[in-house]
Amino acid sequence: MSTNQMIEKAREAYLEIFNVLRSTMDIDEETIFSFYEYLNKDRYSLKDRKFIKDLKDNAEIDKIIYKYGKDVFESGIWDALSNNSSKKNSTFLTSDALVKLSLAILNIQKSDKVIDLCSGIGNFFRLGSMIESKAFYQGIEINTQVVEWSKMICEKLKAKVSIEQGDVLRCVLENKFSKNFDKAFSNHPIGIRIRESLDILQTLLPDAQGLGNMRGMSSEWLYVAALLKTIKNTGKAVAVMPDGPLFSPKDINIRKWFFEQGYLETVISLPAKMLINTVMPVNLVVLSHDNAKVRIIDASDICNKGRRYNTLSDKNIDEIILLLNTNTEQSKEIDSKDFEDNEYELNPSRYFVKEFKFENGVIFGDIIKNITRGAQIKAIDLDKITVDEETPYHYLQLSDISDGVINEKLPYITEIEAKQDKYCVKSGNLIMSKIGQPKYKFAIADVPRNKKILANGNLFIIDINTEVADPYYIKAFFESNIGTALLQTITASSTIPTISIDKLKKVVIPLPDMYKQQKIAKKYKAILDDVLAYKKKKIEAIDKLKNIFE
Incomplete structure (x- = not known):
């Protein structure tokens, strides 16, 4: 069969299959290109099962495959079309x-x-x-x-x-x-x-x-x-x-x-x-x-x-x-x-962002001493300095922040170079994730004496001016519903939502007097303690379930 004949047969087969699927299964056009792959693969996810069952039970499609022969669907022509579903290739089909x-x-x-x-x-x-x-x-x-x-x-x-x-x-x-x-x-x-x-x-x-x-x-x-x-x-x-x-x-x-x-x-x-x-x-x-x-x-x-x-x-x-x-x-x-x-x-x-107007609003950059992004270390280089034995040096990653606190057991690293000191967190620093997926993470650092913690490049280290602002109040605000909505207004619209330091510094937040800040901060810390206590109790209960037969 010549190339032109193969193209013509593939075209006719495609149109017939397209009409069958669209009329009987409400299937989108892109799916048609990969239907043959679905029919023949050995393993597939749960979400694919109904789709595959419908295809296999469709007598009209069986007739089309028999009519044109499997050679058409295994040909380079059909392959070129199915490549449009590959993440490695540019799409050949606009929806x-x-x-x-x-x-x-x-x-x-x-x-x-x-x-x-x-x-x-x-x-x-x-x-x-x-x-x-x-x-x-x-x-x-x-x-x-x-x-x-x-x-x-x-x-x-x-x-x-x-x-x-x-x-x-x-x-x-x-x-x-x-x-x-x-x-x-x-x-x-x-x-x-x-x-x-x-x-x-x-x-x-x-x-x-x-x-x-x-x-x-x-x-x-x-x-x-x-x-x-x-x-x-x-x-x-x-x-x-x-x-x-x-x-x-x-x-x-x-x-x-x-x-x-x-x-x-x-x-x-x-x-x-x-x-x-x-x-x-x-x-x-x-x-x-x-x-x-x-x-x-x-x-x-x-x-x-x-x-x-x-x-x-x-x-x-x-x-x-x-x-x-x-x-x-x-x-x-x-x-x-x-x-x-x-x-x-x-x-x-x-x-089209919602405008936020706060009583006693201040520009966030005016109440911080410094803000910097953590150290950007390649995974291969991090592996070289990560060790199991205890050292005075720790590495803080995004995954080490959970439920608003930094995990107690951070990974050890062999050393922190002098040029990396600016990426180390200090007690009282507000730590914020650069990535907001699904939400931005926050924590207040508490660094033990004679220890150093090097922050990852996906984290912001924010040194709050504690003479005018309580770090826990700031954390409580950004984690609140209104604080989350405010951060969304400065989030870069992308597949991975992120915030730049420049935009973060320009955002306006409410800042009442110190007495009111500390009152909110105290209430926040009490609730956070309850959350952590419940989490600990949950972990203990799950552990008991695992050992119920011992």
């Missing part, structure tokens, strides 16, 4: 939900020329042609097998579609598609490293030269720049973006440049689990020309929640589209001053 929302934003007309960078198997063209079949669609995809597959799919569409095999950035750099298109879309690779990225950026955006250090910039902005280069001055483009490039300090200059040039029209935050094999939330960045303001939309709670993936119903899409021109608690326009006031960040959650 229906993301495509439909993007198409609604772009509002493609019959005279439009439309381009999809990183076009994958052509899902954008498939759904786009259902809405407007008279438009012209152009795709660029680097994977040869996927290009062949997408061409076979697109041959069946009513619309005129052209797919070019090649590297997106190289194709755009060669001016093959410069300013040719009315509408554009890109669901590009996330988090990859590209050599000479600065040179590529300056070639794509020559006007962006001299705007400061952009080394280390997220590669996603290269694809956004390429997308911008493809559209006419009256055109519009939509890019799928993760959270990081919208708030990371290393991308501040490129964000400022896009904002100041008026290329940013809208930023929409979407729920997690909209992409294949990742819980990472994504955003849609809408590009056009001559925008004095940017519409910021928080749609992170608008979706139909699924077991593996979240989707967008037509009603969800209509709700988000309505927000494009409406000021609500989820949608607002920001100008350059708002942008500057929010440290040049574009993640929508930053602009």
